[in-house]
Amino acid sequence: xxxxxxxxxxxxxxxxAIDAKAKALKSQGLDVIGFGAGEPDFDTPDxxxxxxxxxxxxxxxxxxxxxxxxxxxxxxxAKLKRDNALDYARxxxxxxxxAKHSLYNISQxxxxxGDEVIIPAPYWVSYPDQVILAGGKPVFIETDEGAAFxxxxxxxxxxxTKNTRALILNSPCNPTGSTYSLxxxxxxxxxxLRHDFAIITDDIYERxxxxxxxxxxxxxxxxxxxxxxxxxxxxxxxYSMTGWRIGYAAGPADLISAMTKMQSQSTSNPCSIxxxxxxxxxxxxxxxxxxxxxxxxxxxxxxxxxxxxxPGVSCFKSTGAFYAFPNFSQIYGKSFEGKVIxxxxxxxxxxxxxxxxxxxxxxxxxxxxxxxxxxxxxMRNITEGLDRIDTAVRNLK
Numbered sequence: 001x002x003x004x005x006x007x008x009x010x011x012x013x014x015x016x017a018i019d020a021k022a023k024a025l026k027s028q029g030l031d032v033i034g035f036g037a038g039e040p041d042f043d044t045p046d047x048x049x050x051x052x053x054x055x056x057x058x059x060x061x062x063x064x065x066x067x068x069x070x071x072x073x074x075x076x077x078a079k080l081k082r083d084n085a086l087d088y089a090r091x092x093x094x095x096x097x098x099a100k101h102s103l104y105n106i107s108q109x110x111x112x113x114g115d116e117v118i119i120p121a122p123y124w125v126s127y128p129d130q131v132i133l134a135g136g137k138p139v140f141i142e143t144d145e146g147a148a149f150x151x152x153x154x155x156x157x158x159x160x161t162k163n164t165r166a167l168i169l170n171s172p173c174n175p176t177g178s179t180y181s182l183x184x185x186x187x188x189x190x191x192x193l194r195h196d197f198a199i200i201t202d203d204i205y206e207r208x209x210x211x212x213x214x215x216x217x218x219x220x221x222x223x224x225x226x227x228x229x230x231x232x233x234x235x236x237x238x239y240s241m242t243g244w245r246i247g248y249a250a251g252p253a254d255l256i257s258a259m260t261k262m263q264s265q266s267t268s269n270p271c272s273i274x275x276x277x278x279x280x281x282x283x284x285x286x287x288x289x290x291x292x293x294x295x296x297x298x299x300x301x302x303x304x305x306x307x308x309x310x311p312g313v314s315c316f317k318s319t320g321a322f323y324a325f326p327n328f329s330q331i332y333g334k335s336f337e338g339k340v341i342x343x344x345x346x347x348x349x350x351x352x353x354x355x356x357x358x359x360x361x362x363x364x365x366x367x368x369x370x371x372x373x374x375x376x377x378x379m380r381n382i383t384e385g386l387d388r389i390d391t392a393v394r395n396l397k
Contacts, residue, residue, distance in 0.1 A: 010129040014364035018348070022358035032352075033385040035359040035373035038174060039242040040322070042295075044277075045288040048239060051280035055273045064269045067260040068095025068248070072275045075282040076248050083206070084217050086226065091253045094260050095278075097270045099204045099234035099247030102259075104130050106200055106230055106249060109258035111136035115165035120151045121366035122325065124174045124202070128366075136165065140366060145316045145327065149176040153187045160191075166198040169218060172205040175365045175372040176325045177300075177318020179209065182216045189222035198255075199229045204247075205321040207238040207289055210297040213319050227252060237321075238289055239281040244274040296322050299375040299382055306386040307373075310393050322376045325362070329369035334396035341396065344368050354395075355388040 018036035025032045055061070067073075073093045080086045096102040103126065111117060111134035119127050121140045128138040139159050143149045156167070169188075171180040180188075192199055199218055206215045219229040234247030249259065269275075303324050307315040312330035328347055333340065336354065341347050344361035348371060351357045362370030375382055 006133060009132050014125055014360060018358055018360050021352070025352075025356070025358075030356060032356045032358055033381050033388065034377065035357065035375070035385060037376065038323070038374055039376060040237060040240040040292060041376050041378065042240045042288075042292050044240050044244070045281075045285075047284050048241065048277045048281050051284075052273050052277040055276035060272055060276055062272060064272050064275060066264045066269050067256070068093065068270065069272075069275050069279075072246075072248075072279050075279045076250065079282045080231065080250055083215075084220050084231075086217065086219055086231070086250070088250045089253070092256055093248060093250050094256045094263070095246065095248045095270050095275065096259075096263060097245040097247070097267050098236060099202065099232050100126060101245075101263075101267070102232050102234070102247045102249040103127075103200070103202065104133075105259040105262050106232070106255070107131055107134040107136070108262050109255055110134075110198060111165055114163055116161060116163045117165055118156070118159055118167040120149075120169070120173075122149060122173075122175050122362065122370070123168075123366055124170060125364050127168055127170075137163075139164075145314065149173060149178040149316065149325075150180060150184060151188070153191045156188060156191050160195050160197070164195065164197045166200055167192065168200045168202065170202040170204075171215075172208060172318075172320025174205065174321055175323050175360070175362075175367075175370075176316060177321045177323050178316070179213055179320040180216070182214075182221050185216055185218045185221035189218050189225050192218075192225060192228070193222070197228070199225060201229060201231050203231060203233045204237050206233060208293060208296060208322060209320045210293070210300055211319055215320075230255065235278045235281045240292065241274075241277070241281065244271070244277055246270055246274050246278040296375065299379060300324070302379070303373065303375050303382055303386065306390070310390050312393065322374055324373045324375060325367075325370050326373070327369050328371055328393075331393055331396055336396055344371050347371060351389060351392055355392040357385050357388050357392070 022032045022034040073090045107130040113135040115136040116139045117131045131138045141151045141155050219226040230251035236242045304315050307326045315326035344363050348361040360372040
């Protein structure tokens, strides 16, 4: 069968592919430690699950408005006011089947042929492909460990053209765990104010911050930007609700309306039961989140210290999310049993085959010197996995 050309312009999600491969090997009885999945290993809090059970028992199992129930929109509005000092109305909120879905809807409603979208690299794997599917062109700004993987106002100014349609900011960042400060966002925002384009802020890791960091959104840092800012968030990471598939966007009413129109012809409304659960997540007790962050911070410190102790490896100390992004490029050129490790893909394959450790090659995020490890797994797995990686690196000649 002849497929549409757009299919060949993009690639499958490498993070999901790695996770699927690790699970397949485990199902064969192999002892594989997976650092690939970008989801918390904690259970969804009981109060949230109870809200879902109540929704089922009371028959809240029918279609809802495409862009989400008023109850959930009000909970999102209250959250954005409470946590981010941002004011929105119901017609400025759209709920989708996960934050990824919200981001896809934004690209489809905002980007068209010839438009450029600025994406700092390393980047989350889906940003470029979503832009390409909308007919746009991703424009990358390279960052490195020395700059804490953050772009500067000067870098941003250099890539802006008459075709620039949007900038995507992700803080805390997947895959680096880097977080922008208030002053850094203000400086970037001043550049944005001088030009006419949208700013898409992916805030999905907002609550997963360490070392007493405070989260800021660029619209909070520079309120004059809010009319051009689209805030994307969801309940997946904060409340360990990845499978519930609830994300949302807040932004200008005309764009939100367009996104809802697009969604009406694709998925229609998000799951009604999950929407009820999301209301409880946003409005209910937050102690489970605090406990999760404490545990993630312990894991973060351990995994980064262990990675930096491996000869030839350096790892930036992340301040958010649940990823380590170590630089393994010093071992490229070494070999095992005659097979040379030339790049992050080779290294990831070597670890999976020889050490039974699954991680994501950095090339998937636009940074081939690195690999990504998710520490959303037990300390026991992290300890054993780092032991295996250490041994595997030392076995290279």
